[in-house]
Amino acid sequence: MRSSSSALGLLPSAAVLALTDKENATHVIELAGGNGSSSSSSSTVPSAGKRRRDEGLRINTERRRRRQEQLSRHGRKAPLQTEREWRRETTERDQSEPDVDTTPRQSFAAGSATVSFQRRLARPRDPLAVPLDILVHRHPHWQGLSLPAIKHALRARGPALAHALHATRASPISALPTILDALISEDLRADMPSHFFAVYSKTSQSRPTQARRTVTIFPAHDAVFQAYCAKLAPMPPAAAIPGPDTPLAADGRSIETTLPVVPLCLPSPRTFGLLQHYLYHNDPDALGASLLPALPATASESADRAQTIRDLAQQIAATHGPAKINEHVLQAHGLWSNIVVLGITDEGLWTALDFFWAVLMSALYLATLARPAEHIILGSSQPEPHPVSAVCGPGPAFSSVPTELSASSSCTESETDGNTSDSTALTTPPTSPLVSKASFDDDLMDTSC
Template sequence: MVLQVSNRTRFADSENTPPIRLPTTTTKVRNGIQAASRRRRARVSGSYPQYAVKLAKKQQQRTKTKAVSKYPPPSVDVEMHDVSASGSVQTKSVLLPRYLSRPEFREVSRETLRAVDPELTDSNTHPDYIREGLEHFGPAMLRVLSSVQAQPVTNVLPKELSIIINDLSSDLPTHMLAVYARQSTSSAAVKRRVTLFPTHNVVLAANCASLPTLPASIPVSASDMQNSPASINVPIVPLCIPSPETFPQLSTFLYTKRADHLLASLLPSSSLPLSLLSASPLPSTGSVKQYATSLATAHTPQTLLAHAMSVNGLWRNVCALGVFDERLWDVMDIAWEVLLGALGVATGKGVAL
């Protein structure tokens, strides 16, 4: 097993860090979520039953239009040309799904949310309220994560880890995810790579319908810390997902909900035309073809395929964790259409867009 800490964390010596005090107040994020819940309920004239009916209809429509087919989706056969060491050209085919199928919609578990914080799951608090509050505080919470420093980890994964936090402007992380991929039997002898990511349990619980049970974490409020940097212990949670390398993109989106940033990270060029971002819900076929053609002329087929595989990995993570954010799915659909179109132009095998 090879352990490494993600680029959000840095190694540090916590020997001289001040002790922590137990929390005496509720967290800023929880207060913000509860305030967002009250404001949203007020906007629907205090009629939660009517709002619940609207949500049910919306979720039913999601299931009807976005549900995965019972049959395998059609595939696109892309031919790639590689030059061997002897200089000969070798051709191999790569099968990619034509569409990124969506699993049937499932709401997050109220029991999982209740385990995080019982005060967030009263009778009038729908998970949408919690996600709305988190969307406001998420960027600040992400900045806290980026300030985390972690002690080096050996080949044995401990149950908890001591971390240093330099930014106390928002809620402190509650867990450390040990993210890894399932190994095939043929690679059993190869050391497994595990990457550590600090996280907040409420962000995962509010967005991931298939989230495994997280161990209890003693809540520590940033307002209870005397000085910065601060040292706390957090439990480590092993998390097996299909594509560990794309987990940072998914995690960042869950905190920021910035569709434009996510789309830019999935495509070879960070310079995106406005037509890809301003259209609702999806851009026109013409704008997709135009941008795909520009990417095909600026990048090699190998580069385009690498980005397509990243989108595919992100999609598999989203399905595995049960994330049903519409903006996230729209971004993946746009990136997939663009990259398939670009691959079709670059390899001479047209893809019907």
């Protein structure tokens, strides 16, 4: 899978007009019925600048109306807004808008259906820098190294660290404490994980009264995540690596140690394993194998990036319907939400995600044209802001109230991600070092997430 280029521009002459349900924070691809006549011609939607001016005029008109109502209650008349004031407000608003898809959008009619898409996933306008001082304080042997040099060292050790994750087993649990016993192979003690992440989502908007939520436990190395995640709060100190004289566990092959549990609230817990796999392996091909639907054995690539996107999209659309492609769209969107919330700015990851998102959007467009009777729900255009503070916040009060949990590594998670109304079960790669899942009472959670 080629993902070395960075710019998008790539949907086949496709119609891309995002319809936003702001109340539920979802993007909806609507197949709106026409008046019975078919149209094969394309109509260009006004430019981004004109749309902003029209939106500014609408907003200012609404502001004047509300102000007039307020002043009329006090027996005064509101002054008219001058053109200079309107231009100043419009300029200030344009400068404060996030840099989200300013490319022209188009709308095309196919039979009696109108298909709408967004072209690209937004990147943070002012990304935070990774706190290098915290990283070096936790790992003094990196003193004097730059962040790129540290990432290079982590990439070299990534496969070995990932192997240690798969060799880690958590002890059976009936409650989620602040620390958790773990077993790790004796020969991997030098690469043993430093923490367990207890990954969970905020309360679902579609089911705000749900009493229980699912927590998934992942072993992790703090060095890897703190090197990539600018918004991840400092973790509690890790336990010391067991010495060579540490007695073996009952199986005679493992050593027992204790690792801190770090609560981590994310928009898409299901895609955390996919993100973790990339951070350890930096393998865009493996990422694409999880994000894209299965391709025919004859799938080929072109030296030209745009042509590769078109070829892959056509092969996917010919093999899978819109519903199947939409599952992968939701998975890619969930991964993007986690990346934004954690403050990951790795260019390789963003370039790969841009590429696969363009393939999925093109494939979904083509598949929807072939099946114009379907109605598809996409995830929200941007992750909600409150999970950002939850990443750095206290998270679940695991130790405050004794609670009986049903924990099992084979438990099936049925909840949806907090920021989407789709209920399709999405899976993480089989190589994801999942330890266990547990359902627990919602009143034990930090509801600010």
